[in-house]
Amino acid sequence: MTQFSRLAFLATVGALSLAACSREAEAPANDAANAAMANDSMSGNGTGDVMAGAARSFAVNGGDGKALGSVSLSEDAGGASMTVNASGMPAGVHGIHLHEKGLCDGPKFASAGAHWNPASKQHGRDNPQGAHLGDLANLTVSADGTATTTIPLAGVMMASGATMLADADGTSLVVHAKADDYKTDPSGDSGDRIACAVVAPPK
Secondary structure (H helix, E strand, O other): OOHHHHHHHHHHHHHHHHHHHHHHHHHHHHHHHHHHHHHHHHHOOOOOOOOOOOOEEEEEEEOOOOEEEEEEEEEEOOEEEEEEEEOOOOOEEEOEEEEOOOOOOOOOOHHHOOEOOOOOOEOOOOOOOEOOOOEOOOEEEOOOOOEEEEEEEEOOEOOOOOOEOOOOOOEEEEEEOOOOOOOOOOOOOOOOEEEEEEEEOOO
């Protein structure tokens, strides 16, 4: 190998080494940026917005502001699902419904509006003209005040699609004092509203 060839070879090796070092230095910064973006996507913007595909959890409070559990939402290709975890609620069977407004002003939670009913149906799965989209199965609370149930919300999306929880008025979950009879319009004769969770605030 001539002297000129050796110099050219050494220059090429040096350039390749510098490029490799540069890529290694950039990789941690890129990884950190990607992780930050992923965390932002999962955590939302700090206002409690429901985000498509991101599992979220929301507090369930009584009319006096007492914490009575939580409701979590998740989503897959088939739609959203909701898990209710009650604690400190009155024992017994309670109607639970998604309501048309994402507002939970105690003590009676009238701010939540009526049941979520975009198709203008009547109340109840046993009603020939029902049911509301927000009509859900009853929640049974044990003697120690706890309950856990997971409810699929078929066709309902968290923040995208034609039927989404995060619409202009938002959406809330309301727990009632009595069981839902699944047929009496407009609320299944389920009594007072005793607990509420905002699952999507108004936009």
